[in-house]
Amino acid sequence: MLEIKNLHVKLEEEDKVILKGVDLKIGPGEVHAIMGPNGSGKSTLSYVLAGRDGYEVTDGSATLDDEELLEMEPEERAAAGLFLAFQYPVEIPGVGNMTFLRTAVNAQRKARGEEELSAGDFLKVVREKAKTLKIDADMLKRPVNVGFSGGEKKRNEILQMAMLEPKMCILDETDSGLDVDAMKLVAEGVNALRSAGRSFLVITHYQRLLDHIKPDVVHIMSNGRIIKTGGPDLALEVENNGYADLLDGVQ
Amino acid sequence: MALAQVKQDALTARLQGLSAPAKGWTAAARASASDRLAAQGLPTRRDEYWRYSDPAQLTKPEVSGAATDLAPSFAALDAVKLVFTDGVFDASASDDPALAGVELLSLAGQADIHWAQGLYGQLETRGSSPVERPLAALNTAYATEGVLIRVTGQAAKPVSLIYTQKSASSDVILHHVVKLEEGAEITLLESGTPGARFNTVLEVDVASNARFHHIRTQGPDADRRGVTHIFAHIADNALFKSFTLTAGGRLTRNEAILEITGDDSVAHVAGTVLGDGKDFLQDDTIFITHASERCESRQVFRKVLKNGATGVFQGKILVKQGAQKTDGYQMSQSLLLDEDAQFLAKPELEIYADDVKCSHGSTSGAIDETALFYLQSRGVPKRTAQALLVLAFLAGTLEEIEDEAIAAEVHARLEDWLHGLDG
Numbered sequence: 149m150l151e152i153k154n155l156h157v158k159l160e161e162e163d164k165v166i167l168k169g170v171d172l173k174i175g176p177g178e179v180h181a182i183m184g185p186n187g188s189g190k191s192t193l194s195y196v197l198a199g200r201d202g203y204e205v206t207d208g209s210a211t212l213d214d215e216e217l218l219e220m221e222p223e224e225r226a227a228a229g230l231f232l233a234f235q236y237p238v239e240i241p242g243v244g245n246m247t248f249l250r251t252a253v254n255a256q257r258k259a260r261g262e263e264e265l266s267a268g269d270f271l272k273v274v275r276e277k278a279k280t281l282k283i284d285a286d287m288l289k290r291p292v293n294v295g296f297s298g299g300e301k302k303r304n305e306i307l308q309m310a311m312l313e314p315k316m317c318i319l320d321e322t323d324s325g326l327d328v329d330a331m332k333l334v335a336e337g338v339n340a341l342r343s344a345g346r347s348f349l350v351i352t353h354y355q356r357l358l359d360h361i362k363p364d365v366v367h368i369m370s371n372g373r374i375i376k377t378g379g380p381d382l383a384l385e386v387e388n389n390g391y392a393d394l395l396d397g398v399q
Numbered sequence: 400m401a402l403a404q405v406k407q408d409a410l411t412a413r414l415q416g417l418s419a420p421a422k423g424w425t426a427a428a429r430a431s432a433s434d435r436l437a438a439q440g441l442p443t444r445r446d447e448y449w450r451y452s453d454p455a456q457l458t459k460p461e462v463s464g465a466a467t468d469l470a471p472s473f474a475a476l477d478a479v480k481l482v483f484t485d486g487v488f489d490a491s492a493s494d495d496p497a498l499a500g501v502e503l504l505s506l507a508g509q510a511d512i513h514w515a516q517g518l519y520g521q522l523e524t525r526g527s528s529p530v531e532r533p534l535a536a537l538n539t540a541y542a543t544e545g546v547l548i549r550v551t552g553q554a555a556k557p558v559s560l561i562y563t564q565k566s567a568s569s570d571v572i573l574h575h576v577v578k579l580e581e582g583a584e585i586t587l588l589e590s591g592t593p594g595a596r597f598n599t600v601l602e603v604d605v606a607s608n609a610r611f612h613h614i615r616t617q618g619p620d621a622d623r624r625g626v627t628h629i630f631a632h633i634a635d636n637a638l639f640k641s642f643t644l645t646a647g648g649r650l651t652r653n654e655a656i657l658e659i660t661g662d663d664s665v666a667h668v669a670g671t672v673l674g675d676g677k678d679f680l681q682d683d684t685i686f687i688t689h690a691s692e693r694c695e696s697r698q699v700f701r702k703v704l705k706n707g708a709t710g711v712f713q714g715k716i717l718v719k720q721g722a723q724k725t726d727g728y729q730m731s732q733s734l735l736l737d738e739d740a741q742f743l744a745k746p747e748l749e750i751y752a753d754d755v756k757c758s759h760g761s762t763s764g765a766i767d768e769t770a771l772f773y774l775q776s777r778g779v780p781k782r783t784a785q786a787l788l789v790l791a792f793l794a795g796t797l798e799e800i801e802d803e804a805i806a807a808e809v810h811a812r813l814e815d816w817l818h819g820l821d822g
């Protein structure tokens with residue numbers, strides 16, 4: 149599914165190197181988690197994969213089902229099946245959430261040579277999915293994320309994911325800012341999407357989310373590298389002992 | 400050569416092509432306008448309010464332009480349609496000018512129209528001080544065409560002025576007068592390009608408790624050169640709202656001069672502008688005078704500019720002594736789609752009352768890259784994402800249009816015209 153090899157990334161505007169050789173391989177249907185101290189490069193990795201401007205890839209590659217992601221426009225990556233749930237979802241005044249979702253869904257269908265959804269069909273699907281995430285009709289009508297609470301924004305990300313049905317989902321701290329019940333809702337939303345053909349990369353600081361979304365593999369990222377990879381127990385170890393021991397082991 | 404001489408020479412040259420209208424009930428107003436014009440001469444870039452826009456194309460004797468063939472904007476709306484072709488009222492193309500509660504007359508009629516006599520050129524005169532507006536004086540002195548609308552009740556439907564242009568060299572002067580009696584209400588629509596070059600004046604007298612709505616579209620013709628003036632006098636408990644959508648054109652200067660003299664009234668002027676190319680210049684010049692208590696005024700403009708287009712906003716709020724509890728606000732914003740586009744703003748507040756709330760703001764910026772990336776990351780192609788963000792920005796001013804059907808119509812035009820801008 150997703151294969152990242154020796155990925156080196158620096159900031160375009162500055163001489164600051166952020167990713168210093170990341171290797172990661174996620175197979176179909178697998179759930180991987182990345183944990184790691186603040187500023188270690190987790191969000192940068194997700195942005196670079198999604199195609200955000202401002203970063204320069206100096207070495208390495210990232211492929212999705214053997215297609216080179218790093219040469220595609222962001223919208224092409226999305227059409228290829230990549231989805232990033234943002235750590236900080238963006239507010240877009242003046243663009244209705246519904247318009248946004250429908251434009252996105254139909255743009256992807258078009259890019260894949262599929263027929264666009266009619267307004268009626270779209271409405272039916274979106275209402276149903278919104279309901280399971282407890283997103284009310286009012287939130288769908290409002291401009292994208294404008295005036296949404298932190299938790300509402302995160303739920304809106306999951307709704308987009310559910311509508312777009314990507315094959316590779318990256319969730320960047322989707323649990324932060326969620327209350328206990330909302331976290332369950334979001335986890336259920338994610339679990340409902342789990343399938344043999346769909347993989348997840350879950351970036352989180354807390355074991356709690358991983359209680360709900362059980363990962364197959366856990367990675368620890370520090371200072372632009374994956375420094376340790378293990379099973380679900382690794383997340384428990386971090387929860388109990390912090391990163392100090394792991395980091396010491398590296399240096 | 401002294402500046403005054405330059406202005407006088409320009410005026411002499413300009414007037415040579417114009418024939419003096421026949422004497423009639425407007426004679427006194429025209430004579431007074433001619434006198435003012437003679438004293439002022441024509442504007443040049445040295446004038447305080449013409450620094451950003453070169454008036455030469457509006458003042459030079461010869462007209463260059465192209466004929467346009469625009470699809471009318473409000474065709475689907477039920478309205479009394481009055482058509483002007485190359486600046487001349489075209490009765491055969493127009494609806495029967497009959498509307499309950501409304502009197503519709505042609506300025507070209509020349510009969511003695513008592514109610515208009517007290518207005519024709521009068522509001523223009525009031526609005527031409529303290530800032531001279533010689534092009535409006537020229538209009539009052541030489542206009543022979545226009546509509547005179549007297550509203551005595553609730554107009555059942557809008558009056559729609561449709562401008563069509565056939566000649567590539569028509570030099571059009573139109574002068575409309577609208578009088579709303581106490582408690583009356585009407586919506587006036589304007590669309591199309593009056594001529595290869597045009598100069599229009601709209602005088603609006605809004606009596607107590609009356610409500611006036613004005614919605615106008617300009618464009619999307621590429622060659623438009625025109626100046627428009629709205630002069631309004633607003634009494635107490637009244638409402639005045641004017642909205643303009645502009646796309647294309649070389650030089651479009653829209654002036655609105657509003658004077659609120661009654662308490663508890665509302666006056667809004669808004670505009671949405673799409674500008675493309677280095678030959679594009681669009682200018683909103685607004686002057687709102689508060690002379691009474693507890694009134695609200697709004698100036699809301701949004702412009703998207705690309706490929707070297709220029710947008711201008713000059714907006715003034717004057718709060719006279721005693722105009723307490725005035726609530727005045729002006730906001731002009733531009734979205735610059737490339738580095739060559741420019742937005743020039745001159746906001747002014749002049750306040751002589753102590754208990755007022757007045758604010759102004761002006762912003763100029765590029766498209767929000769973060770929002771653009773967010774849309775793209777969801778699979779929306781970059782161009783579509785850009786268009787969506789531009790539309791979202793511009794559509795913000797459409798809230799100023801109260802009638803939903805008309806707002807929807809303007810929104811549809813905006814989308815069409817944006818599409819044209821994209822290609």
Ligand SMILES: Nc1ncnc2c1ncn2[C@@H]1O[C@H](COP(=O)(O)OP(=O)(O)OP(=O)(O)O)[C@@H](O)[C@H]1O
Nearest residue numbers: 159166184185186187188189190191192193202235
């Ligand atoms: N555009 C940028 N300009 C300057 N510094 C940046 C930029 N993007 C990332 N960085 C820096 O790169 C490093 C990695 O940032 P990143 O956001 O990827 O960390 P993270 O692992 O996601 O942290 P957190 O757990 O706090 O979310 C940080 O030191 C950050 O300050």
Ligand SMILES: [Mg+2]
Nearest residue numbers: 190191192235
């Ligand atoms: Mg982060």
